[in-house]
Amino acid sequence: MAESSSTETLAFTPLHALHLRLGARMAPFAGYDMPIQYPTGVMTEHLHTREKCGLFDVSHMGQAILEGPNAAARLETLVPGDIVSLAVGRTRYTQFLTPEGGIIDDLMVTRLPGDPERLFIVCNAARKDVDFALLREKLPDLTLDVFEDRALIAVQGPKAVDVVEGLIPGVQSLVFMQGGDFEWRDSPVFVTRSGYTGEDGYEISLPASQAETFAERLLSHPDCLPIGLGARDSLRLEAGLCLYGHDIDETTDPIEAALNWSISKRRRTEGGFPGAARIQKALAEAPARLRVGLTFEGRQPAREGVEIATPDGRVIGKITSGGFGPSLGAPCAMGYVAREFSAPGTEVAALVRGKALPARVAKTPFVPNRYHKG
Amino acid sequence: MATIRYTKDHEYIRVDGDIGTVGISDHAQHALGDVVFVELPAVGKKVAQGGEAAVVESVKAASEVYAPVAGEVLEVNGELEGAPAKVNEDPLGDGWFMKIRIADAAQLDGLMDEAAYAEFLKTLE
The missing domain is CATH 2.40.30.110 (Aminomethyltransferase beta-barrel domains)
Known part of the structure; x- marks a missing residue:
């Protein structure tokens, strides 16, 4: 994934101050100043996630809602995934493709309830500007609402269900690749049971203003440790999951990428x-x-x-x-x-x-x- | 009495007569994170000052280790093959990489002693 140069002004996620307080080693990633590891180190962070659970700040990723008549069928003109058949509250993995079939980015799409159709999209930080420009250009009949003021927090590992259920009752009823609206302290949060580690877990989209308090509450659970991008990479590698800009890019198509x-x-x-x-x-x-x-x-x-x-x-x-x-x-x-x-x-x-x-x-x-x- | 000297690349050499024990500093092991593999040179290899002598791999990345001074590799720390974490646990002790016969003791004069290295680390903060 493209790393920004040090001369560029780096963006901060809503959890930036928390990362610094936790003693994270920070580095530029996709234009953001991100935690690479915490004092516990990559090895411990990785093993702890597989054994118990870890919290990942993935707020740098792109989040948006694509809305309008036949939004699913319209999105299918840009991706090879089956979006039309996606039931409300279900999540699917797909890719934006070039006219030659190369991968512009990979993304998660969740169908939200409502008429006209609404799709929640999560895409890679380094590609979100490209993705959103593509959606605006190719699907001008739909509304793209890009979330600039929301955090995205992943909680991954076998204890994730206990840790997240303790704060957001009801999430234990979700299954893998299913999402829904929940509440935390009267704030609307959108939770999917998904992730990038091969473990059970959740990705939680919530208002930026609530993110730090929410993360601190998660971390107050003895089983939940903060995990940096270093262990995020080793976890996804062991899970056999592609990293955009490395394993897939515009020169690879989804078939040769074994997708x-x-x-x-x-x-x-x-x-x-x-x-x-x-x-x-x-x-x-x-x-x-x-x-x-x-x-x-x-x-x-x-x-x-x-x-x-x-x-x-x-x-x-x-x-x-x-x-x-x-x-x-x-x-x-x-x-x-x-x-x-x-x-x-x-x-x-x-x-x-x-x-x-x-x-x-x-x-x-x-x-x-x-x-x-x- | 052995004396220790450091390079700006965070290798150390512990000098005892014309034999030097080479490894990486505590600062270096901390910066690298968990060491998972060390590639050591063949015994008998002649290394140049500043030349690549070993490679240390953490979960995240591979880093080259340069020879603090020129010399011939006399012995390597075979324990690291099965227990690379010794580099993190005891970089200046059990986590040593290799022993070399120092070719030119005058090259040591260009390296930093313990106090100078501590000062050097402060400039990196």
Whole structure:
């Protein structure tokens, strides 16, 4: 993801002062001054999230409501996901695509109750300006209400349900990829049961003015620790989830990115989204390269940009995200390889600083998902 | 009596006669965070002053470790292979990286002693 230069003025989230009070190490990310880690450190933050629960400030992400007649059908002209069939209160993952089928951004869409149709959109911080400009340009018949004054707080981990239910009664009845309106201290909050860690958990959208008090209440629970972007990255990597600007971008399409599951049968057949021809062809013929997971024999991590080769040294692809998986207790990575090497179990090598590290194509997630599917 | 010298890149060398024990400072291990892997040089390798001698990997990133002075690698800390966290727990003790035979003791004069390094760290705050 594009990091802003230090000369640029950084934006603050509504939790900025709290991060500083908690002793976070801050760094620029997507134009915001964000917590990379807290004094506990990335390893502890990561393991604590999988064992109990963690609070993530994701207020830098884009939040908006797209509203108007046939909003779902209209949004489908920009994304390959099935939005029309999305029931009220249900959330779906999809991607904005270029006319060539490249990924402009990935996003979550939740259908809200109401007539005309209303869709709640959450997208990446570094791409939100591009996304919102695209929506305004291509869907001028709809109203786009961008939330500038709301925070977004993720609470993730097996204890998240207890911690959040304690403050917002009723959220325990949600299942994975379901959302609804709730109240906290008379303020309207919108809660979805979703996240970016592979764990059960929630994302809570609330007024910026309430965010710090709400976060402090969450953190007063002994099971809930603040988690920085460092552990957010290692958690999503173990969960096999793509990071925009690294694993997916405008040069990758959803099929080679192994996101086929996010495109329904109806949309594959009917098309009607940007790049439909390329994507239908990729589905019919299988793409030249595919995003895969990699596991390693040793402890040495192989990171973004490292070349992937056959055991005899022929380069067949490149790592797009990689590091050490604290819960896995070993390195893991994802990247693109030529299709003939994409079967799980295929022996490959990662070329790190002139050394070939033995690796194997592996299924993702590296650590089993624990979503609450009800 | 061993003396310790630091570089501006936060390596240290503990000097005992013509043998130097090299590692990273407490400041460096703290900045890196949890160390998960250390790539050490081959015994017998000749390292140049300021040349790459090792790589230390945290959950977040890989960082190069440069030789504080020129010399020949005599021994590496094999314990780090199974227990890289020693670099965080005891950077100046059990978390050492390598021992080198110092080629030119005069190169030590360009490095910082404990007090000078402490002053240097203050300028980074």
